[in-house]
Amino acid sequence: MTLRTFTTAGLLTALAAFALPLHAEGDSAAGKGKTAMCAGCHGIPGFRTAYPETYHVPKLGGQNAGYIVSALKAYKSGDRAHPTMKAIAASLSDQDMADLAAYYATTGK
């Protein structure tokens, strides 16, 4: 490996690391301000989805942040199929997901 290719590779790695953080850091306070779309269903005790199947929506307060992020990503990608959640998750950035997850994770019993 020449010095030039070594330097180029190093620069590219540094750039990639800068441009593509693997995990967005969640900001709980920012997440609290982003719950408007969640609260209409998840904020109501005993609330049930009406479509396409009827069941109680899951509790989010106190849930693991990493799980909330993975659930939202799965809805966005289609690995989890739910029309309402797919539409909502599609509107969220990675930062939004991390912020919401950080907020809910800290609001358990």
Add this chain to the structure above:
Amino acid sequence: MNKLLIVMLAGASLGLAGNAMAADAAAGKEKAAICTACHGEGGNKPLAPDYPKLAGQPADYLVKALKDYKSGKRKNPLMAPQAQNLSKKDMQDLAAYFAGQPGDLVVKY
């Protein structure tokens, strides 16, 4: 005619018995050992941050999740093989058990 009536009644009572086959939390506890290996004691202490807490989650939501893992509607390489082995009754029993466990989860606005 009487025989036909008896057969019909027997069939009807079997159907009723099938419907009345209630979820059994105690039986669910017996079946939950493999679940708690990852989701933690009572489903409230997951071993990894991206595993969900189950304790206190609505039973019908947990059944829905297991059904979707089994059918492939919800794609997850860890849960798909676990759900394959579960009957509908197993899912109902497990869900009843975890829904009744104390834990961190709350409905949060």
